[in-house]
Amino acid sequence: MSTPAQPLADEAAILAALREALGEAAVATDADTCAAYGLDRSTRWQADPLCVLRPQSVAQVQSIVRLARRLRFAIVPSGGRTGLAGGAVAARREVLLSLERMRKLHPVDRVERCIRVEAGAAIGQVQQAAAEAGLYYPVDWAAAGSAQVGGSLATNAGGVHVIRYGMTRDWVRGLRVVTGHGELIDCQRDLIKNNSGYDLRHLMIGSEGTLGIIVEATLALTAPPQDPGVALLALPDLPAALRVYERAREGLPLSACEFFTASALARVQQRMQLPPPFAEAAPAYLLLEWTQAEAHTDAAEALFADCFEAGTAVDGALAQSGAQAQALWRYREDISEALAPEAPYKNDVSVRAARLPEFVARIEQDLAADFPALELVCFGHLGDGNLHLNLLPRAALAPQDWAAQSAQAGALVARRLEDYAGSVSAEHGIGLLKREQLGHSRSAHEVELMRGIKAAFDPDQVLNPGKIFPVAD
Ligand SMILES: Cc1cc2nc3c(=O)[nH]c(=O)nc-3n(C[C@H](O)[C@H](O)[C@H](O)COP(=O)(O)OP(=O)(O)OC[C@H]3O[C@@H](n4cnc5c(N)ncnc54)[C@H](O)[C@@H]3O)c2cc1C
Known part of the structure; x- marks a missing residue:
């Protein structure tokens, strides 16, 4: 290339x-x-x-x-x-x-349940238009109000409902894209069925602006979730989260399974001035959301009883109203914003969900041994095996020391991921931050194929050069 x-x-x-x-x-x-x-x-x-x-x-x-x-x-x-x-x-x-300036939303198509939108529209506007039509765009995350259709498709955004609804990729019916040739292509023509050759739409989704400029998309919509139920559980340790998740799936139609550790809760409480959720602090917390709360009241109560008896939860709160559900969500959803003023080094990684607690323990050990000046604040989407490992300096570090140590610690995390067959980017993308780490998740042959795809769509390297691929490329 x-x-x-x-x-x-x-x-x-x-x-x-x-x-x-x-x-x-x-x-x-x-x-x-x-x-x-x-x-x-x-x-x-x-x-x-x-x-x-x-x-x-x-x-x-x-x-x-x-x-x-x-x-x-x-x-x-x-x-x-x-x-x-x-x-x-x-x-x-x-x-x-x-x-x-290209943010027009066409009327919702109620027959096919989809909406055609220009790429500059915010995801929040799409969610609003869907709601006004009695429908729902289910990809949701803390920044969805400001993120745009083009950016969220280019990063294949995930968010908090992936265990039920999948990622952005699963909701894209069609795409209009200007390639690096300056040509406009209409991927899939918005057809539900279109097996006429390669589906270029899926190459564009997650391509981070390196293959084409998304100018318009048609997004699929669905029926809104009914009567969501929300619970927050305090856990004796992170491995318990897996046992609670497994047990919860037996009786509840889950739409979110999110975890965070004590240090993440402390940060969000302090920055957002939130009261402690429980009388005593715990090492880890699990937030569960499911649909049709009223129909599942017994199942939720049985889950609590079983978890307390088995010792997989030490305390818990079950929302009794929409306002209480929102209040519980804040402990998880506000973590990113609470950390932002400290400018953490963000590591968005994934492993198989079943190995997530073991991976966190390994990283904690490695960081304590090799980078004692760094603090690890951990949260993420447990059901997806998606961890947000945020590194912060424990005390003031000189800017060059912080830059060097956080980058080295990030490289260590990337190396460890190889032992777990994990990914250096779960949902945020590679961008500039992870480009040197691409080879830890992708084979040399895969990267070579990706380079070939880049060259086919952008022969003169005018679209976001320097992103995704390591510098030497
Ligand atoms: C508080 C907070 C919480 C977050 N939580 C999540 C989460 O839970 N899950 C998740 O997946 N992400 C999360 N993110 C990350 C971010 O919101 C997503 O990556 C989002 O999809 C980016 O959309 P954007 O419009 O802001 O894109 P930008 O940041 O502007 O761009 C992202 C990439 O897309 C490319 N791009 C932008 N527009 C186009 C276009 N029209 N055509 C082609 N390429 C384009 C850019 O070049 C860039 O490579 C979070 C961010 C914040 C600040």
């Missing part, structure tokens, strides 16, 4: 060509806009885009890509900038392409 070429034109010439193609108003170069749009929610890079483009039509997006090919500049597609892996970061004078 060829490396991104040096621009053929100087910056002034590129800006002049962009202004001529899009008009003055669509091209911003002021420092504030560049600083705000140049970063996502990862914290390790400095924004330095050449400019921020806000096109208003597919034709404009195509002309940007064609100009990029001709003048050889790099484009960073940008969504709601809530990504955590640096995928939307523009730190090397790239042209940043925001679709925020």
